[in-house]
Amino acid sequence: MGLEILNCCHPKELLVFKKKYLGVFILGYTIVFFASNWFDPRQIQIFGLVTGAGSIAFPLTYLFSDIITEVYGYKNARIAVWSALLFFLIFILYGQLVVALLSPYSSSREALVAFLYTNNRIILAAILSYFITETMNSYLVAKLKILLNGEYMGLRFITATLTAYTFNEIIYAPIAFYGLIPNLEEFIYHMFTSWVFMVSIELLFLPFSIRLAKYIKIIENLDIYDTKTNFNPFSLNTQYRKKNNKSKKTK
Template sequence: MSSSGLQPSELPQTSPSGAKYSPWFLLIVTVFVTCLITSNIIAVKLINVFGFVLTAGIVIFPISYICGDVLTEVYGYRQARRVIWLGFLCNLIATGTIWITLLLPPASFWDGQDAYARILGYTPRLLLASFLAYLVGEFANSFVLAKMKIATRGRFLWARTIGSTLVGQALDSLVFVTLAFAGTIPPLGLVSAIVTQWLAKSLYEAAATPLTYWVVNFLKQQERVDTYDYNTRFNPLSLSE
């Protein structure tokens, strides 16, 4: 029996209306992808938060992890894995389109090309760091949450969401900052940036725990589903097992 009072089950392949995925599931996926793409666009701006320098992506990027927690907790690792890869594809399309438009010659009367390139232009190194950090962090977050759910028998949701966040965000910050800035800033600065990003994102999600609880309980009641990944193969490259 789960903490919501529902028996563990798998997400139905079809809903009563005949749709493959429920409207609630699609809503969570939409929010997840939107937060991911938006955070990458606004991350170019550096902001000052209580004396700490962070990217503006901190405003919305942690919400994608909250969505990832909800997807794994309610629908299971297999569904979360598909959504993580969907987010990766959508982000690739967005960044690819931006890169193409940067290469297109501007109209002779348009004077915004330099500003456009400065705000939306990404170096290959930053893009690689961003993509790899996203995959490592999101899959680690989902894996830890799914395993902890089995270990706790569906209890202590707060411990599972915070625990998985600490692991996922630590790996995300480590991979991104290291790949993006190693060799360009001193080692101590590198460590400071990693720890600052990790703590800021983790505290953000910890503060959102009541909201996560509400969304999870609401979806479990609406969907009549509470998935436990007992027989799941956790290969991140598989989309069917």
């Protein structure tokens, strides 16, 4: 699966590059994903809007995803998604092990169990919505880049993110907060405020993400276009042809 491209082109056509900062972006992406889901049960109020604490950090996952896709291509963004998910699952399994182990202080164990039970719902919702919407976001960034010939980066980023945010709330909120929010009106209000809050953060950071993406393209000498890419989210192939790189330095 990861070597599928080798069957369709000569090795000399393959793009070889060092990916100097890709690991940094994947690490940042993973940390932000952890933080957004771990703290989301905590409800906060900012400028009159009530939302989960994870809403502050979660939009940054899309910022990282946008930049990875724009510079390194969809295939490397897909690896970032899988990497974050794998380490998150390991983290959760360790939490379950901690709960299973005996503690000399029953009250502390009960508090931890209650906390993790609430978080388990968040975690289940996060895993389902995360995999679907993060993959969707990267797919849209990659496809819009081809459609618009690499122009209008800000429009491409915000279009992909708004679409992904909408689907994220539709998938995530019912699983994470069903029964915890007393009535339908409050539930819809929570979904709407979370969406507004996350979109606002995305818009706030959009100029920065555009500048950073352009800067990293120059540093890495990369500008990947996902032409003829297999967008199967379960593929682990990260190889590109040289002609997929449209960096101005290579022209």
